[in-house]
Amino acid sequence: MVPTSAQTPILKVNKMKKYFQQQSAYFGKTGNWLRAVDGVSFSIQAGETLGLVGESGCGKTTVGRTVIGLYQPTAGWVAYKGVNLARAKPSERLVYRRQMQMIFQDPYASLNPRMTVGDIIMEPLLIHHPGMGKNERMERVNELLNMVGLNPEHANRYPHEFSGGQRQRIGIARALAVEPELIVCDEPVSAVDVSIQAQIINMLEELQEELNLTYLIIAHDLAMVKHISDRVAVMYLGKIVELVDSEVLYHNPLHPYSRALLSAVPIADPDVERQRKRILLEGDLPSPVNPPPGCYFHTRCNRVLPICHEQEPELRELEKGHFVACHNV
Amino acid sequence: MEHLLEVKNLEVEFSTYAGMVKAVRGVSFEVDPGEVVALVGESGCGKSVTAQSILQLIPSPPGKITNGEIIFNGDNILNKNEREMQKIRGNSIGMIFQDPMTYLNPVLSIATQVTENLRLHKGMTREQAMKRAVELFHLVGIPEPEIRLKQYPHQFSGGMRQRVMIAMALACEPKLIIADEPTTALDVTVQAQILELLKELKDRFQTAVILITHDLGVVAGQADRILVMYAGQIVECGTLDAVLKKPSHPYTWGLLKSVPRLDAAKGQKLTPIWGQPPDLLQDFTSCPFMPRCDYAMGICAREMPPYFNGGKVRCWLNHPQAPKVEFKKEVS
Numbered sequence: 001m002v003p004t005s006a007q008t009p010i011l012k013v014n015k016m017k018k019y020f021q022q023q024s025a026y027f028g029k030t031g032n033w034l035r036a037v038d039g040v041s042f043s044i045q046a047g048e049t050l051g052l053v054g055e056s057g058c059g060k061t062t063v064g065r066t067v068i069g070l071y072q073p074t075a076g077w078v079a080y081k082g083v084n085l086a087r088a089k090p091s092e093r094l095v096y097r098r099q100m101q102m103i104f105q106d107p108y109a110s111l112n113p114r115m116t117v118g119d120i121i122m123e124p125l126l127i128h129h130p131g132m133g134k135n136e137r138m139e140r141v142n143e144l145l146n147m148v149g150l151n152p153e154h155a156n157r158y159p160h161e162f163s164g165g166q167r168q169r170i171g172i173a174r175a176l177a178v179e180p181e182l183i184v185c186d187e188p189v190s191a192v193d194v195s196i197q198a199q200i201i202n203m204l205e206e207l208q209e210e211l212n213l214t215y216l217i218i219a220h221d222l223a224m225v226k227h228i229s230d231r232v233a234v235m236y237l238g239k240i241v242e243l244v245d246s247e248v249l250y251h252n253p254l255h256p257y258s259r260a261l262l263s264a265v266p267i268a269d270p271d272v273e274r275q276r277k278r279i280l281l282e283g284d285l286p287s288p289v290n291p292p293p294g295c296y297f298h299t300r301c302n303r304v305l306p307i308c309h310e311q312e313p314e315l316r317e318l319e320k321g322h323f324v325a326c327h328n329v
Numbered sequence: 330m331e332h333l334l335e336v337k338n339l340e341v342e343f344s345t346y347a348g349m350v351k352a353v354r355g356v357s358f359e360v361d362p363g364e365v366v367a368l369v370g371e372s373g374c375g376k377s378v379t380a381q382s383i384l385q386l387i388p389s390p391p392g393k394i395t396n397g398e399i400i401f402n403g404d405n406i407l408n409k410n411e412r413e414m415q416k417i418r419g420n421s422i423g424m425i426f427q428d429p430m431t432y433l434n435p436v437l438s439i440a441t442q443v444t445e446n447l448r449l450h451k452g453m454t455r456e457q458a459m460k461r462a463v464e465l466f467h468l469v470g471i472p473e474p475e476i477r478l479k480q481y482p483h484q485f486s487g488g489m490r491q492r493v494m495i496a497m498a499l500a501c502e503p504k505l506i507i508a509d510e511p512t513t514a515l516d517v518t519v520q521a522q523i524l525e526l527l528k529e530l531k532d533r534f535q536t537a538v539i540l541i542t543h544d545l546g547v548v549a550g551q552a553d554r555i556l557v558m559y560a561g562q563i564v565e566c567g568t569l570d571a572v573l574k575k576p577s578h579p580y581t582w583g584l585l586k587s588v589p590r591l592d593a594a595k596g597q598k599l600t601p602i603w604g605q606p607p608d609l610l611q612d613f614t615s616c617p618f619m620p621r622c623d624y625a626m627g628i629c630a631r632e633m634p635p636y637f638n639g640g641k642v643r644c645w646l647n648h649p650q651a652p653k654v655e656f657k658k659e660v661s
Contacts, residue, residue, distance in 0.1 A: 055516035163605055193371045194543050198587035198601035205598075220516065223546075227589035227599070247595050264521035265591045266546030270569045272592065273550040280525060281518045284486045 008082050009043035010182055010214050011067065016040050016076035018059075018066050022289065035288050036062040038238035039076070041315070046181070049208070049215040051229030051246065053222055053261070057285055059238040061105075064184045064218045068102050069093075080182070098128045101175035105187035107167035111159040117170055118155030121145070124177045144173040148203065165196035169203070176207070182214045189224065201228060222265045226250055231321075234258045237288055237296040240315060243323040254324045256301050257281075295327065303328045331403070332359040333537050334383070334505055339397035341378050341387060348610045352378045354561035355396075362504065363535040367552035367569075369542060369584070373606060375561040376541050380507045383539075384422060385414050402504070420450040423498030427510035429490035433482040439493055440478040446500045465496040469526060488519035495526065502534060509541045524551060545584060549573060557581050560607050560617040565642045577642040579622050582656045616645065624654050 018037040024030045037059040044050045052060045065071050067078055069085060077084045080096045088096065101124075104110035111120055121141050125132055132140075142152040148169040159167055168188065175183055188204065189197040205228065207213060219225050225232055226246045233243040234257065242255040253259045260279040267273060281300045286292050292299050298308040307327050315325040341353040353375040360366050368376040381387050382394055385407070398405050406417060418424070426432040434442060443465065444458035453461065459478070466474030469492040482490060491511065498506050508527070512520040528551060531538055540551055548555060548569070555572040557565040557580065565578040576582040583602040604621040607613075616622070619629040628645050637647035645651055 055518060165605070193606070194584060195371055195587055195602040195606070198599035199603070201589070202599055202601055222517065223589045223591040223593075226591060227593065227597075250591065260518055262591070264517040266520075266524075266544065266550050267591055268545035268549045268573060268585055268588065269590075269592075270549050270573055273546075278521050278525065280522055284488060284519075 007045055010046040010081060011216070012043040012079040012082075013063075013067060014041050014076050014079070016063070016066060016078060017074045018062050018071055019074045032289050035238050035291060037066065037073075038288075038291070040235075040238070040240050041076075042233055042240065042243060044182070044214055044216060046214055047208075047212055048231065049217060049229045051225035051232040052216065052218045052235060053220065053225045053232060054235035055220060055261075055285065057237075057288065058235040059288070060218045060220075060235050061186055063235070064102070064186050064216060067216065068100055068184050069097060070102075094128070098124075098178045099181045101178065101180040101183050103168075103171050103175050103183060103185040103188050106191050107164055107171055108159075108191070110171055111167055113159055116156055116158055117145075117150075117162075120159070120170060121155070121174050121177055124174060128178045140177065144176055147176065147207070148173045149199075163196075164192050165199060168192055168200055172200075172203070172207075176211070179211075180213070182216065184216045184218070186218045187220070188217070190219065190221065197224075204228065222261060234261065237286065237291055239296060239325065240323075241297065241325050243315070245321060248322060254318065254322070254329045255297075255326050256303050256328070257297050295325075297326075332400075333362045333364075333402065334360040334539075335398075335400040336379070336383070337398040337400070339379065339382060339399065340395045341375070341382055342393050342395050344391045344393075350609045351612070352392075352561055352609060353382070354613075356558070356561070356563055358556055358563065358566065360505065360537050360539060362537055363531075364554065365531065365538045365540055365552045367540045367542060367548040367555045368558060369545060369548060369555055370558035371543060371606060373609070374558040376558050377509055379558070380509055380539060380541050383507060384418050384424060385409075386424075416450070419446045419497075419503075420501045421503050421505070423501070423503040423506045425491075425494050425498050425506060425508040425511045428514050429487070429494045430482065432494065433490060435482050437481075438478070439480055439482065439485070443478065443493065443497050443500065446497060450501050461500070462496070465500060466492075468499070468530070469493075469496045470522075471496070487515055488522060491515060491519075491523055492526070495523070495530070499530060499534070499536075503536060505537045505539065506531075507539045507541070510543070511540070512547065513542070513544070520547070527551070545573065545588065557584070560613070561609060562617070562643065564618065564644065567641050576656070577638065577647055578618075578644045579624050579646070579656065580618050583621075616643075618644075626651070 016037060017039055019033040019035050021029045022032040022034055040063055052063060054060045066073050077086060085093060085096060118141050121144055122137055125137050141155055145152050145154060150169055189200050192200060217225060217228055229246045232246045232249050233240045236257050242258045253262055260281045263279045283300050286299055294310045295308040295313050298304050305327050313325045313327050315323050317323050337357050339353055339356045343350045343352055356379055370376045383399055399407050443462045447453045447458040447461055462478055463474045471477050471489060471492050512523050542548060552569050554568055556563050559580050565572060565581050572581060586600040587602055589599060602621055607617050613633060615631060616629045616634050619625045624646055626645060634643050634645045636643050646654055
C-alpha cells in the first residue's frame with residue numbers, strides 16, 4: 001500500500017525535543033542538559049514502515065520511547081491519529097496507548113524472569129481489557145503464541161527456558177496482544193544471533209501484512225533498516241539529517257553523513273568490497289551536552305562551507321519526499 | 330613454506346552443572362606469515378574458544394584442552410608452562426578483544442598499560458617505553474599522544490579505546506595478532522576507521538591476523554581465507570572468493586542469505602536458517618547441521634560427514650555420488 005500525503009498520518013511528530021538533566025558526580029543535578037533529541041519532525045502513514053537509523057548516542061531510542069509515551073517530550077508534540085497525546089484526556093489516552101506497542105531490544109532484560117510466558121503475554125490484556133474472562137484470555141494467549149511460531153504449551157514456562165530468538169518472539173506476542181496498530185521496534189534483532197535474525201525480520205514483515213500494522217523501526221544496522229523500511233530517517237546528534245524513501249537513500253544519499261554511513265557498511269561480497277570507496281569520518285561524535293554551533297555535523301564533515309559554522313541547516317524538501325538538512329546540497 | 334601457526338585436531342571442553350560442554354571438536358587449520366584468516370560463525374560455535382586456546386587463556390577450571398597440538402613457530406605451545414606462555418603473550422602473539430572497556434584496567438593510566446608490554450618483553454626503560462608509546466599512538470591515529478597517555482580508560486571513546494588496544498597489541502611487533510570481534514562493539518563509521526587501520530598496519534608490518542567475527546561483510550573486506558565454524562567444527566574453509574561466492578556448505582550459504590545486504594534489490598525476501606544451533610552437551614553421530622538443513626539426505630542423519638574437496642568442506646553433498654544441488658537463489 002502506497003500511502004498518500006492527503007491522509008492523516010497515523011503518527012505525527014512535530015519539533016519534538018527531549019533533554020535530560022545531568023546528574024552531578026555526587027548528589028543533585030547539574031545545570032547541564034543532555035540534548036538527546038533536539039527538534040525532530042516526521043510522520044508515518046498507516047501501513048508504512050519508517051526506519052530510524054543512526055549511531056549509538058544519536059537519540060534514536062529516545063525518539064521511540066518519547067513517541068510511545070515512556071518519556072514526556074521537553075518541547076514539541078506527538079500526535080497519534082491527529083490527537084496530541086499530551087493534551088488528551090487520561091481515558092482517551094489509554095485507548096490510544098493500547099494502539100501503540102513496543103518491542104524492546106534486549107529479550108533478556110525486557111521479560112520478567114518470575115512470570116510465566118502466559119502471564120507476560122496476558123498482562124497487557126488485563127490492563128486494556130479488564131472485562132475479558134479467564135478462558136477467553138487463555139485462548140488469546142494460545143492464539144498469539146501460534147502467531148509468533150511458538151507452541152501453546154510454552155505458556156507455562158519461564159523466560160529463562162527460551163533462547164534469545166524465542167524470547168524476542170515472546171516480546172512480539174506481548175506487543176500484539178492488545179491488537180495494536182503502531183508498533184515501535186527498538187533494535188528488534190540486534191541481540192539475536194545472525195542465523196535467527198532473518199526469522200524475526202520475516203515474521204515482522206508477515207505480521208505487518210496480515211494485521212495491517214505500522215512500524216517505526218529503530219536500528220543501527222543500515223542494511224536491515226533498508227531491507228524492512230519504506231522510508232528511512234537518518235539521525236545525527238539528536239536531529240534528522242535526511243529523510244527519504246529507502247531505495248533513494250541507498251542510490252542517491254545527499255547528506256554527507258548519510259553518504260559516510262552508507263559507505264561504511266560492509267557488504268559480504270569480495271568483488272564489491274574491493275571496488276568500494278570508503279568515506280572515512282574523522283574524529284568522534286561531539287558531546288550532546290555541548291553540541292557544536294551551526295550545523296552539528298560540521299566538525300566531521302568533508303564539505304564544510306563557512307555558513308555551516310554559524311547557521312543551523314533546516315530540513316528542506318529538495319525533491320518530492322526527499323528531505324535533507326544540509327547547506328551544501 | 331613453513332606455517333606460522335598450525336592448530337591440529339584441537340578439542341576443548343568445559344565442565345558445567347549440566348555436563349561436559351564440548352565447545353571445540355577437532356579443529357585444524359594453519360596460518361601463514363602475513364595472512365589474514367577469518368574465523369566465522371554464530372555465538373557459541375567455538376570460534377572465540379579456539380582463539381583463546383592458542384594463547385591458553387581458557388579459564389581452567391572449568392575449561393580444559395583435552396586434545397590437539399598448537400604449533401607456533403615450530404614449537405608446540407600447549408606444552409609450555411605459564412611462565413613460558415607469558416613470554417609469548419603480547420610479545421610474539423598479540424590479542425585484540427571485543428570490548429576494550431573490560432580489557433583495559435580502569436585504575437591504571439593508559440601509559441602504564443601500553444608501556445607494560447614493552448618494559449616486560451623488550452626490557453625497555455620507562456623513558457624508552459614512553460617514547461615508543463608516543464610513536465605507537467601516532468601510528469594508530471590517536472591525536473595528542475603525550476596528553477592522552479596520561480589519561481585513564483574512561484576518558485576515551487569506544488573507538489579510541491580500541492585504538493589503544495591495537496597499539497598495545499602492536500607494541501612488540503608480534504608475528505600474529507588475534508582479533509576477537511574487534512569492531513562488534515563499535516558503530517559502523519568507527520568500525521570502518523578501525524578496519525582500515527588494521528589493514529594498513531598489517532600490510533606495513535607483515536603481521537598475520539586471525540580475525541574472529543560473525544559479520545561476513547567485515548570478512549569480505551579483510552580476509553584472505555575463511556574458516557566457517559558450526560557446533561565446534563570447521564564446516565567449510567577456503568579462500569575469500571571461493572567461500573563467499575561459491576559456498577559448498579549449506580550453512581555458509583544460509584549465513585550469506587539470512588543477512589540483508591545493503592546493495593540488495595527491494596522486495597527480496599530473506600531466507601532464514603530454521604531452528605536453533607544444536608546443544609553442545611551431546612556427542613554428534615551425524616551431521617550437526619542436519620536438523621536445520623534444507624538439503625539433508627538419508628546419510629546425513631546416519632553418519633558424520635568427512636572432509637571433502639581436499640579437506641575444504643564437511644558436507645555429504647560434496648560426495649561424488651551425491652546429487653548435484655544448486656543452492657536456491659531466492660525463496661519467494
